[in-house]
Amino acid sequence: MRDWSPDHPRAKVMARKRAAIVAAAEQAFVRDGYAGSGMESIAREAGVSIMTLYRHVRTKDDLFAAVIESACHPVDMEESAKIEDAMKKPLADILLFIGVMFQERIRGPKTTHLLRVVMTEMRRFPHLGELAYNGLINAHVERLDAFLSTREETSDMPAERRRKIGHDFFERLIGLDDYRVLLGLSAPSEQSIRSRAEIAAQELLAELERDGRAPGTQEP
Structure with a gap:
């Protein structure tokens, strides 16, 4: 807009x-x-x-x-304050925060209702699928990539490699629970959401270590 x-x-x-x-x-x-x-x-x-x-x-x-x-990507003062505070922490904590936040947003009632609209109307308007995917997934990948480009550990990483590890991070946060939510069944527990975020964060950090980029603990 x-x-x-x-x-x-x-x-x-x-x-x-x-x-x-x-x-x-x-x-x-x-x-x-x-x-x-x-x-x-x-x-x-x-x-x-x-x-x-x-x-x-x-x-x-x-x-x-x-x-x-x-x-x-709702924006309000309370949410902005939480994000600003989280971004001052070590990379592992930042990734955990992003992982939890992403899952809450992707399975939230507003997102779920809009996804159902897309699924209902895809036959007549197939382009809605791409619009939804770009807004729901690609926008998060791009924002994480932009953030990682500012980190000492990943700023000089080849752009394609950096984007892939960001994409893989979000891919690990999506699972069968998302189908349950779309079908109106029970959503995952807070502990399940946090555990999945922890695993995704650990895997991303492990990727950095395999590339010889030990994550630091300094503030971004």
Whole structure:
């Protein structure tokens, strides 16, 4: 979605309108499906004009992608404070934090509802699968890769290798539990989520050690 610069006087107003648009779109997609959701009706539910909506997104695909982004990468003061605090810890602790956070987001109710929309409408709109995968998985891989590129242990690692170990990290966090959640069955316990995150973190660190890159304990 389009953004004003942070110091622009209309930034807060536009941020509130953006949040209202995304919230209305999420409700519409979950309630009416992708095909049944119209841009004009979403604008009405958000309390904005259709012109305002199109200042933020150009197409319904852009809006769907923004909804997925919001579900997988929520931003609020409390969450930002937790992330900022976690990023000051040793790499092993940071990876554990990311692993737990990713699992909570990927299995959260908002994400689950949106995935069900994608699965229902894939036959008519196959491109939704790629939109969802990019927002749910690739965005996390890219953010971890960007973070690892700033770490002393991995900053000079070949980009392809660094991205692969990040991809493998997230792959270890996804399992049969995710199908249970999609089917409306019981979600994994907090202990199970943490254990899976610990294993994924340990495996990534082991990859670094095999590459001769012993993880440090300094702050990033």
